[in-house]
Amino acid sequence: MSDQPFSRAAIIGFGLIGSSLARVLRRDGMARTIVACAKSQATLDIVQSLALADEVTLDPAIAARGADLVVIGSPHSTYAEIGRRIGPELAQGAILTDVGSVKGAAVRDLQPHVPPGVHFIPGHPVAGTEFSGPAAGFAEMFDGRWCILTPVPGTDPAALERMRGVWQSAGMKVEIMTPEHHDMVLAMTSHLPHCIAYTIVGTATDLEESLKSEVIKFSAGGFRDFTRIAASDPVMWRDVFLANREAVLEMLQRFTEDLTALQRAIRWGEAAKLEELFTRTRAIRRSIIEANQA
Numbered sequence: 001m002s003d004q005p006f007s008r009a010a011i012i013g014f015g016l017i018g019s020s021l022a023r024v025l026r027r028d029g030m031a032r033t034i035v036a037c038a039k040s041q042a043t044l045d046i047v048q049s050l051a052l053a054d055e056v057t058l059d060p061a062i063a064a065r066g067a068d069l070v071v072i073g074s075p076h077s078t079y080a081e082i083g084r085r086i087g088p089e090l091a092q093g094a095i096l097t098d099v100g101s102v103k104g105a106a107v108r109d110l111q112p113h114v115p116p117g118v119h120f121i122p123g124h125p126v127a128g129t130e131f132s133g134p135a136a137g138f139a140e141m142f143d144g145r146w147c148i149l150t151p152v153p154g155t156d157p158a159a160l161e162r163m164r165g166v167w168q169s170a171g172m173k174v175e176i177m178t179p180e181h182h183d184m185v186l187a188m189t190s191h192l193p194h195c196i197a198y199t200i201v202g203t204a205t206d207l208e209e210s211l212k213s214e215v216i217k218f219s220a221g222g223f224r225d226f227t228r229i230a231a232s233d234p235v236m237w238r239d240v241f242l243a244n245r246e247a248v249l250e251m252l253q254r255f256t257e258d259l260t261a262l263q264r265a266i267r268w269g270e271a272a273k274l275e276e277l278f279t280r281t282r283a284i285r286r287s288i289i290e291a292n293q294a
Contacts, residue, residue, distance in 0.1 A: 005029055005030050005031055005032055006025075006030060006031045006032070006067075006068050006069040007031075007032050007033065007066075007067075007068050008031070008032070008033045008035060008066055008067040008068060008069070009022075009025055009030070009031035009033070009034050009035065009067060009068075009069040009070075009071070010035040010037060010063040010064050010067040010069070010070045010071070011034070011035065011036055011037065011053075011063075011071045011073055012037040012060045012063055012064070012070065012071065012072050012073060012074060012082060012086070013037070013038065013072060013073030013074030013075075013078070014036045014037065014038045014043060014044075014047055014052070014053075014073065014134050015073060015074075015132050015133055015134065015136075015137075015233070015236075016128060016129065016131060016132050016133065016134075016136050016137050016141075016233075017073050017099045017125060017127075017128065017137070018036075018071065018073030018099065018134075018137070019047070019050075019052055019133075019134035019135075019136070019137030020127075020137035020138055020139060020141045020142065021071060021073070021099070021125075021170070022034050022036065022052045022053060022137070023052065023137060023138065023139035024139045024142065024166075024169065024170040025166075026052070027139050028169050030166065030169060031069065033054045033055065034052070034053045034054050034055075035053060035054065035055045035056070035057065035063045035067065036052060036053035036055070036056045036057075036063075036134075037056070037057050037058070037059070037060050037062075037063035038056075038058065038134075039058065039074070040058075041058065043133070043134060044056040044057075044058070046133070046134050046135055047134050050134065050135065052134060052137075059085075060082050060085045060086050061085045061086055061088070061089050062089075063086075064086035064089040064090060065089040066089075066091055067090075067091065067094060068091060068093065068094045068095065069094065069095050069097075069166075070086065070090065070094060070095070070096045070097070071097055071098065071099065072096075072097070072098035072099070072100070072106075072110070073098070073099050075100075075235050075236050075238075075239040076100050076102055076105050076106070076109075076236075076239035076240065076242075076243040077238075077239045077242075077243075079098070079100070079105065079106060079109035079110055080109040080110075082110075083109055083110040083112070083113035083114075084113055086113070087113035087114065087115060088115075090114065090115055090118045091118070092117040092118070093117060093118070093119070094118050094119070095118075095119045095121060095159055095162065095163055096110070096114060096118055096119065096120045096121070097120075097121045097122060097123045097163060098110065098122055098123060099123060099124065099125055100122075100124065100240075100243075101124050101126075101186055101190060101191070101240055101244075102183055102186075102239075102240055102243040102244040103122045103124060103148075103150040103179035103182045103183055104179045104180060104182075104183050104243075104244070105243035105244065106122040106150075106179070107122060107150070107152060107179050110122075111152060119155060119156050119159035119160075119163075120151075120152055120155070121149055121150075121151050121152075121155060121159065121160060121163045122149070122150045122151070122152070122179065123147060123148065123149045123150070123163065123167070124147065124148045124149075124150075124182065124186070125142055125145065125146075125147045125167060125170070125172060126145055126146045126147065126148065126186075126190070127141050127142050127145040127172070128141070128232075129141070130228050130229065130231040130232050132232075132233040132236075139170070140171070142167070142170040142171050142172045143170075143171035143172075144171060144172075144173070144292055145171075145172050145173070146172060146173050146174070146175055147167040147170075147172040147173070147174050147175070148174075148175050148176075148177060148182050149163060149164065149167075149174060149175070149176050150176075150177060150178060150179040150182050151176065160176075183244050183247045184247045184250075186244070186247075187244055187247035187248050187250065187251045188251050191240055191241065191244055191247070191248050191251070192248065192251045192252065192255060193229060194229055194230075194232065194237055194240075195241065195248065195252065196226075196255070197226040197227075197229035197230040198230050198237070200223070200226050200230075201226055201227055201230040202230075204216075204223070262274075262277065265277075
């Protein structure tokens with residue numbers, strides 16, 4: 001990226017990802033002024049107590065005014081309204097990006113509000129924890145993970161490289177793809193697993209009390225890992241499933257068909273088929289470890 005830091009970096013939606021990015025910008029001297037925008041004063045009070053920003057505001061338009069980097073870090077359902085409010089304030093030459101996990105929706109809801117001369121580069125840092133809020137953020141969260149950028153047609157190459165540099169400075173590997181391809185990939189790698197986790201934990205909550213208490217008491221690695229995933233921000237994931245519904249439904253259909261086949265193999269005692277499936281899927285775990293994504 002350019003050695004020249006951003007003059008004013010506005011982060012609208014100061015949760016886990018936004019606050020972690022703010023920590024990176026501060027650590028690496030990539031922004032002279034960091035502006036935090038959130039929907040509640042309580043969140044901004046935490047931001048100020050942690051000294052994560054130089055300025056705070058409840059108004060996205062004020063945050064974006066004069067900024068040369070604007071990052072949307074709020075739930076997808078807020079994008080269109082935020083775009084409408086910040087559009088008139090976006091400065092010529094500024095970069096507008098986001099950190100959401102559905103890129104088609106980001107393009108649909110934000111691009112109509114981007115004035116000429118502003119570089120719109122949707123992004124998705126594929127990193128996180130089950131915790132939320134500015135106090136949960138940490139700069140090292142991005143280390144060794146992937147960030148996917150989905151630039152719109154006609155994006156200025158220099159602006160794209162500058163945005164790539166931001167995430168590389170955060171320790172991320174950067175991949176470029178189309179919004180449509182991104183959404184299909186993430187439907188399988190992130191959205192479907194969350195859907196399954198919410199469902200499994202939901203099933204456990206519907207068990208009779210005596211059985212439920214023992215499920216919790218004797219939770220082994222598998223169920224425990226599902227509860228970690230299912231503890232993620234409910235508002236964010238509500239929006240993700242709705243914003244990427246077509247790709248999620250496609251992957252759910254494929255999963256349902258495979259689950260039915262597995263159910264049949266168990267019912268009919270097809271040992272060879274079960275072992276073949278488990279051997280094949282075990283190799284995926286090994287490849288994830290080899291890719292340093294475990």
